[in-house]
Amino acid sequence: MLLSVVIFVERSQYRKPINTPLLYKDVRSVSILKKRTSADGFLPEKEFIALFALMMSLTALSMDSMLPAFPNIAESLAIVDYQKTQWIVSAMVFGMMFGEIIFGPLSDAIGRKKCILIGIGIYIAGSVIALSASSIEVFLLGRVIQGLGVSGPKIASRALVRDLYKGAAMARIMSFVMMVFILVPLLAPSIGQLVMQVADWRWIFALLVFQASVAGGWLLLRQPETLTKENRIPLNRKRLIADVRIILSRRDVMALTVLLGCIFGGLMLHISTAQSIFQDVYQTGDRFPLYFALLAIGSSVISFSNGKIVQRVGMLRCVIAALSVLLATSLVLLLSAFYFDGVPPFVLFMGLGMIMFSCFGMVFGNVNAMAMEPLGKMAGLGTSVISSLSSFIAIVFSTFIGQFYHFTVTPLASGFVIFSIMALVMLRYGYRYSQRYVEE
Incomplete structure (x- = not known):
């Protein structure tokens, strides 16, 4: 239609x-095709796509994998009014609202890699707070911090791709990443429900911590900085x-x-x-x-x-x-x-x-x-x-x-x-x- x-x-x-x-x-x-190879000191294209997709999928997983757990979270945290469970999503977006305005200029000033690692660190801290929360107030605080942190990889990863690829090469990379954006919202609730069948809702956050840790470690060990010092824009x-x-x-x-x-x-x-x-x-x-x-x-x-x-x-x-x-x-x-x-x-x-x-x-x-x-x-x-x-x-x-x-x-x-x-x-x-x- x-x-x-x-x-x-x-x-x-x-x-x-x-x-x-x-x-x-x-x-x-x-645009002029600018393709990076492992011989230049950069990640092979397939590995780069996998790493980039892993980082970018954090946002969708952090929201959509929560959906099957809403009733269990409400029961565990003694949420009586159903409308308050909607804050589980809103709180994270609220954190992203501030993170997006911070990490944009920050990635231009200190480099993409540092910016992503800082964001992942904040995200992990927020996830730990949320999974250990015993009240709705502490839980929502963790979600806000999650949103603040996930903005780092969300914003800086896009800039990192722009640093490395132009024209047809960039279009090819983004087409593969788009496939991830297609699959993650489709699969995230099923992932959350699968976790709920074998464990408590808190293990969904533990899974997110694991994913963020793998992405951060992978980036730290394998991906060089893409924004040279002479091209950085001081705050x-x-x-x-x-x-x-x-x-x-x-x-x-x-x-x-x-x-x-x-x-x-x-x-x-x-x-x-x-x-x-x-x-x-x-x-x-x-x-x-x-x-x-x-x-x-x-x-x-x-x-x-x-x-x-x-x-x-x-x-x-x-x-x-x-x-x-x-x-x-x-x-x-x-x-x-x-x-x-x-x-x-x-x-x-x-x-x-x-x-x-x-x-x-x-x-x-x-x-x-x-x-x-x-x-x-x-x-x-x-x-x-x-x-x-x-x-x-x-x-x-x-x-x-x-x-x-x-x-x-x-x-x-x-x-x-x-x-x-x-x-x-x-x-x-x-x-x-x-x-x-x-x-x-």
Whole structure:
């Protein structure tokens, strides 16, 4: 359905030639291939991909592997109000919000390797606090520290790839990493449930500590630093503040940041309520990870094929199509929720859900790219600012709407409708201001 809408938009009036500003253009430049080999002192490509994927998968595993453990965590920590279990996800994203704004400039100042190792150390400390917690307050503190720490490998690893690879080589590396991003959200709940079948929920955190330790040790022993001292940018408070002000003054970039926050907020709302919707509302029992994975398949497939689609119809048209389909399917889900007293038939819920999450896969990558294009040399800091602000917006929106959840699909559907409308408004707003910058 989403692909049909993309093709329709391509053939519609948007196909007419327009003076599209840089923010919404598709830059199809051909970069010089720069491939590193083990003879140069760098890791062999296959080993590098494996290490990079191991580090980058920490974020998804830290959130999605928790989902089957929500009831056990609530019982162990004496959480009476179900809404508080949603903080298990929100607390980590809250930590990431601060970590992303810190580790971006830090990786440019001290190097990628040190930045990743510092982040992994903080992440392990947060995991240990969470697994040993006896109260919800201490547990959430551990989750915040986890989020702060995981931002190190998340931000610095991307910069590390940019240091080593350009053009076709970088595209090849990122395609393999994208396969990991596809598999991890699909498998993470099953991994968490498998641990729960043989041990306590605390062992999920022990597994995360083990993964982070292996990744950190592997990086320490095998991967050389990629940012030479002469290319490092010392931390300068005045310059950082000035650059952040420039980024914040770009209304087109900020509009797309709000758009990302809305879509990320919808994803957080889904993750926070998924366990209860599947197991409490629809009584799926141990099949919850399977159905969760089915919803994620659409997003994963679209994310993986997004590059080819964008080359044909362009980023703007892809985002318009995805948000339009997301709004339409969200409205259908909301109306069906009203009609069926908050619990639509499971087959209808799954069908609409797969379409909606296909839209998520198309929006995230394209809007991130659109937001980064106008920032030029400030792209590194821009990534940190955009990620941090969109995380903050997502936390506020998803936490607020999540408080209305009471074992029906209605709040989830309502949230998706609201987020879709806001995203379309922000897309239009950003496009209008992008044209003004070009005219100036």
